[in-house]
Amino acid sequence: MNLRHARTFVTVAELGTVSKAAHRLRTAQPALSRQIIDFEQELGLRLFDRVGRRLLLTGEGEQLLAGCRVLLNCASAVTEQAQQLRQGDTGVLKVAGSPQHIESVLSQFLHRYAERYPNVEVRIAEGTGSEILKLLESGEIHLGQNLLHSVKLDKRHFGSLPLGSVEVLAACRPSLTLSDRDTIEVARLSGVPLLLMDSGFGFRRAFDAASRMAGLIPTIKFESRNPHTLLALAEAGHGVAIVPSQLQCRRYSLRIVGLTYRGRPLREPLTVSWDKRRSLPRFATDYCAMLAGYMCEIFPITRPTAPKPTISRRAPKQARRKPPAVSAR
Amino acid sequence: MNLRHARTFVTVAELGTVSKAAHRLRTAQPALSRQIIDFEQELGLRLFDRVGRRLLLTGEGEQLLAGCRVLLNCASAVTEQAQQLRQGDTGVLKVAGSPQHIESVLSQFLHRYAERYPNVEVRIAEGTGSEILKLLESGEIHLGQNLLHSVKLDKRHFGSLPLGSVEVLAACRPSLTLSDRDTIEVARLSGVPLLLMDSGFGFRRAFDAASRMAGLIPTIKFESRNPHTLLALAEAGHGVAIVPSQLQCRRYSLRIVGLTYRGRPLREPLTVSWDKRRSLPRFATDYCAMLAGYMCEIFPITRPTAPKPTISRRAPKQARRKPPAVSAR
DNA sequence: GGCCGTTTATAGCATTTGGGCATAACAAAG
DNA sequence: CTTTGTTATGCCCAAATGCTATAAACGGCC
Numbered sequence: 001m002n003l004r005h006a007r008t009f010v011t012v013a014e015l016g017t018v019s020k021a022a023h024r025l026r027t028a029q030p031a032l033s034r035q036i037i038d039f040e041q042e043l044g045l046r047l048f049d050r051v052g053r054r055l056l057l058t059g060e061g062e063q064l065l066a067g068c069r070v071l072l073n074c075a076s077a078v079t080e081q082a083q084q085l086r087q088g089d090t091g092v093l094k095v096a097g098s099p100q101h102i103e104s105v106l107s108q109f110l111h112r113y114a115e116r117y118p119n120v121e122v123r124i125a126e127g128t129g130s131e132i133l134k135l136l137e138s139g140e141i142h143l144g145q146n147l148l149h150s151v152k153l154d155k156r157h158f159g160s161l162p163l164g165s166v167e168v169l170a171a172c173r174p175s176l177t178l179s180d181r182d183t184i185e186v187a188r189l190s191g192v193p194l195l196l197m198d199s200g201f202g203f204r205r206a207f208d209a210a211s212r213m214a215g216l217i218p219t220i221k222f223e224s225r226n227p228h229t230l231l232a233l234a235e236a237g238h239g240v241a242i243v244p245s246q247l248q249c250r251r252y253s254l255r256i257v258g259l260t261y262r263g264r265p266l267r268e269p270l271t272v273s274w275d276k277r278r279s280l281p282r283f284a285t286d287y288c289a290m291l292a293g294y295m296c297e298i299f300p301i302t303r304p305t306a307p308k309p310t311i312s313r314r315a316p317k318q319a320r321r322k323p324p325a326v327s328a329r
Numbered sequence: 330m331n332l333r334h335a336r337t338f339v340t341v342a343e344l345g346t347v348s349k350a351a352h353r354l355r356t357a358q359p360a361l362s363r364q365i366i367d368f369e370q371e372l373g374l375r376l377f378d379r380v381g382r383r384l385l386l387t388g389e390g391e392q393l394l395a396g397c398r399v400l401l402n403c404a405s406a407v408t409e410q411a412q413q414l415r416q417g418d419t420g421v422l423k424v425a426g427s428p429q430h431i432e433s434v435l436s437q438f439l440h441r442y443a444e445r446y447p448n449v450e451v452r453i454a455e456g457t458g459s460e461i462l463k464l465l466e467s468g469e470i471h472l473g474q475n476l477l478h479s480v481k482l483d484k485r486h487f488g489s490l491p492l493g494s495v496e497v498l499a500a501c502r503p504s505l506t507l508s509d510r511d512t513i514e515v516a517r518l519s520g521v522p523l524l525l526m527d528s529g530f531g532f533r534r535a536f537d538a539a540s541r542m543a544g545l546i547p548t549i550k551f552e553s554r555n556p557h558t559l560l561a562l563a564e565a566g567h568g569v570a571i572v573p574s575q576l577q578c579r580r581y582s583l584r585i586v587g588l589t590y591r592g593r594p595l596r597e598p599l600t601v602s603w604d605k606r607r608s609l610p611r612f613a614t615d616y617c618a619m620l621a622g623y624m625c626e627i628f629p630i631t632r633p634t635a636p637k638p639t640i641s642r643r644a645p646k647q648a649r650r651k652p653p654a655v656s657a658r
Numbered sequence: 659g660g661c662c663g664t665t666t667a668t669a670g671c672a673t674t675t676g677g678g679c680a681t682a683a684c685a686a687a688g
Numbered sequence: 689c690t691t692t693g694t695t696a697t698g699c700c701c702a703a704a705t706g707c708t709a710t711a712a713a714c715g716g717c718c
Contacts (some may be wrong), residue, residue, distance in 0.1 A: 001404050003332050004676090020696060031677050033696060038676095043411040049468075049607035053694040056468035059420030059610060060411075060448075066409040075330050080371040080394040082389075091388030120388075139378075139385035186441045210666055278378035279390060333705090348665060360706050361665060367704095382665045382714050 003075050005039040006068040008032045008045060011056055014064050056253040057327040089117055089283055093139040096125040096132045098201060100227050100247045101146035104301050109294045116290065117283045126224065128200030136273060142284055143271045144200075145291070146246075160273040161288045165298045166244040167261040168207055171230075173237045176255065182304035183258045183265065185212040193221035195230040195238035203244045206268040210261050246270075270295070295321045332404055334368040335397040337361045338428040340586045341591035342386055342394050402482045418446055419614055423470040425454040427530060429613035431554050431577045433630050435650075439622045445619070455527030457554065469652075471613055474576075474601045474620070475531075490617045493628045495573040497536055497588040497595040502566045505584065512587045512632035514593065516544040522568035524559040532573045535597040539590050552643060574629040587633045591650060599624070 011021040022029040036055075040047050042238060048062035055064065084090050095104060102124060110122060125132075125141060132144040145163070170184060178184050178192075196218070197204040198214065210220055221239040224230055227247050234241035235252045242259070243249070250255060259266045272288050274280055332523070337647065350393040351358040365384075369376050376390035386394065413419050426435060431453060439451060454461075455468060457561060465487065469537060474492070499513060505514050506519075524546070526533040533552075540547055550568040553559055556576050563570035564581045568642040571588070587596045601617050 001332060001408050003330060006407070017694070018696095029694080030679080030696075033694095034676080037696085043408070044415045045411065046608060049604075051468060051604055051606040054468060055695085056604075056607060059471065059613070060414040062421040063414060063450075064407065067403075068408050071400070071403040071407055074396075074400040078335070078393065078400055079330050079372070082393060082398050085392060086373045090392070092391040093388055115332070121392075126486075139380060139383060142388065162683050184615070229422070241451040260537060275378075276381055277380040278385060279375060279387065282715075293358055295455065345666070347667095356705095356708055358665080359667075359669095359708085363705085366667085379666075379713095384666085 003199045006034055008035045009039055010065065010068050010072060012036060012055060017055065027032060051259055086305055088281065090119040090294045091123045091281055091283060092123060093284055093287060094123045095143040095145060095146035097137050099126055102126055104246055104248045109291060112294060113287060114289055120283045128198060129202030130200045136275060143272055143274050146270055158273050159276045160271040161292055163270040163272055163292050163295045165267040165269045166246045167246050167300060169243050169256050169302060170259055171234050171241040171243055171249060171254040171256045173235055175254060178240065179257050183260045186210050186259050186261050187216050190216055191219055194218050194221055194224050195233050195239045195241040197221050197223045199260050203268065206213060207242055212264050214261055246300050247302055249302045256302060256305045272275060334364055335400050336362045336626055338368055339394065339397050339401060341365060341384060346384065378621060397586045409502050419444060419454060420446040420610055420612060421450045422613055422616060423452045424472040424474060425456055425464050425470045426474040428455055429573060431455055433575055433577045434624060437621060441623060442616060442619055449612045456532030457527060459529045465604060472603050472616065475599055485603050486605055488605045490601040490621055492594040492599040492601055492621050492624045495575045496629060498572050498574050498585050498631060499588055500563050500570040500572055500578060500583040500585045502564055503584045506617045510587050513591045515539050515588055515590050516545050516548065519545055520548055523547050524562050524570040525549055527554045528553050531598065536571055539595050542592055572630050576631055578631045585631060589604045
């Protein structure tokens with residue numbers, strides 16, 4: 001089976017004679033004549049009845065003609081698609097990120113990106129930092145987002161772009177007074193029942209590292225892959241949730257303080273990473289740049305609440321967060 | 330664009346490496362390697378990122394992969410269809426016949442034929458005898474039915490099979506007494522206003538020939554391509570309709586007599602004809618044979634009514650026509 | 659770091675495919 | 689019968705394709 005066979009078959013059937021088909025296809029007549037014969041032999045049936053100097057479609061040929069037409073249409077569709085892709089700004093972009101990243105960043109950002117690149121299909125995978133690293137290494141995704149530096153990746157093979165930093169926050173029910181300021185030392189969490197992200201997450205690893213440094217042996221009440229589970233549990237008074245400032249907390253009634261180690265806030269850089277050995281099209285590199293800009297606009301998403309919480313807490317922050325969201329529309 | 334390119338592209342993309350693809354496609358690895366490169370050059374874009382010893386689909390490749398898959402499915406559908414056709418009993422059969430033939434014969438016969446050849450698509454064209462001849466000569470149809478011998482066709486090129494004969498009938502309103510018997514001589518139609526088939530019909534030509542022989546100069550009241558128009562006009566008393574016995578007349582209140590010339594009934598043989606230079610598949614030759622058998626069963630469809638018509642005319646004939654119709658179901 | 663197994667890409671050679679030219683075979687029209 | 693137009697065939701050459709051998713790159717392992 002050959003596209004050329006199909007093409008000459010269809011043209012000959014349409015024009016009625018081999019000669020005319022040869023003229024249209026800018027080739028000599030014997031070539032087409034032989035192609036028809038070869039095609040018939042390959043299919044094992046007569047496509048034309050040779051009556052006089054005309055070629056008349058047989059009943060079988062009539063049926064195959066339709067099939068060959070759609071085949072040719074398919075082929076030209078593919079080449080046309082290739083041409084589209086060559087123009088650029090078209091393709092599939094597979095990205096992965098943590099649940100909180102997808103929720104608080106991507107959910108808005110994708111709209112902005114789709115404005116600039118309407119013909120790029122962004123496919124999203126959700127996972128922990130280590131899972132994202134695996135996907136990146138296996139080549140199943142093009143970009144891995146929200147990777148923290150604590151997740152090691154080979155500098156030789158992977159490029160990355162900083163996306164700003166997340167701070168480590170502790171969230172608990174307002175009635176619980178963790179600290180009289182809007183920060184708290186890691187070490188003071190000793191004995192406090194903690195609600196932590198699953199250990200696969202880079203954020204969790206960063207917290208664990210800080211704990212070791214501070215000599216804290218954490219009391220782990222619960223671990224989850226879903227940060228909102230931690231917030232809900234914290235709101236219900238089951239302990240203190242350790243969450244990244246990237247997480248949306250405004251739906252919950254929580255007191256939020258920043259974690260510090262030796263007086264300095266705990267923060268972890270975020271990055272977007274890719275395999276340097278792969279060639280990223282413009283719409284992919286642009287994705288990274290646009291993402292960095294967008295996150296710079298909206299970060300930090302959640303900040304510590306005032307030390308003495310009032311009812312209308314975080315009112316100024318809501319005002320600060322609105323404009324970028326609108327501009328992203 | 331080449332089906333081979335598409336095939337190796339899809340296989341390599343599915344199996345992840347060129348080597349495995351080569352093994353599956355039972356060929357050497359360098360061949361596929363070059364095919365991929367050639368395909369990429371032809372399309373003008375990278376399909377794979379060569380990272381390490383793996384080939385990872387680019388975003389563009391991902392999109393083209395889907396297109397190539399449907400292309401290959403199309404191709405295999407065509408070859409599969411060809412195999413079906415090779416088995417036989419599948420195809421398109423284009424036939425043509427007169428309106429009365431289609432109405433009274435084909436309408437029932439096609440059911441019987443479809444029982445035997447359910448996968449043959451019969452396409453019907455309607456026309457006069459001379460139009461059918463043209464279609465046959467131009468190759469637009471495979472079989473021309475209901476051709477009368479008065480329509481000349483070249484014995485060298487066209488084969489034919491007799492289908493029985495039609496008689497020439499005269500139909501008028503019952504109150505009009507054309508004849509006291511169930512036949513009437515052609516010559517006696519002199520001066521009678523006649524309702525005739527269009528002169529393109531072989532049946533009309535047969536009548537004209539008989540008229541000339543009998544020295545009759547017909548008084549033509551009306552000509553039509555639609556025989557039922559003639560019957561309706563005759564029933565309304567506008568004249569005598571000259572119609573073939575093949576025509577269904579039972580819906581009309583008409584007196585019907587057979588035309589004779591020198592005491593012998595006028596009759597014209599019917600045939601089904603084809604271009605001998607074309608190869609007819611079995612389902613086509615069988616169509617002819619089955620048609621001949623069927624028409625033998627049901628002919629003549631309309632016979633002269635009793636000379637003194639009663640109310641329950643043609644009751645026995647209705648009974649005679651039912652059984653074949655049932656057996657054809 | 660060095661070796662080994664694996665994989666891709668390249669080179670050289672052989673085979674096949676396919677087109678072009680000339681021409682035969684054939685049909686239709688004058 | 690000749691002329692014209694069309695299909696099919698033989699011959700030649702070029703392009704495509706495949707195979708073997710081999711180089712180059714990579715990853716894993718010691």
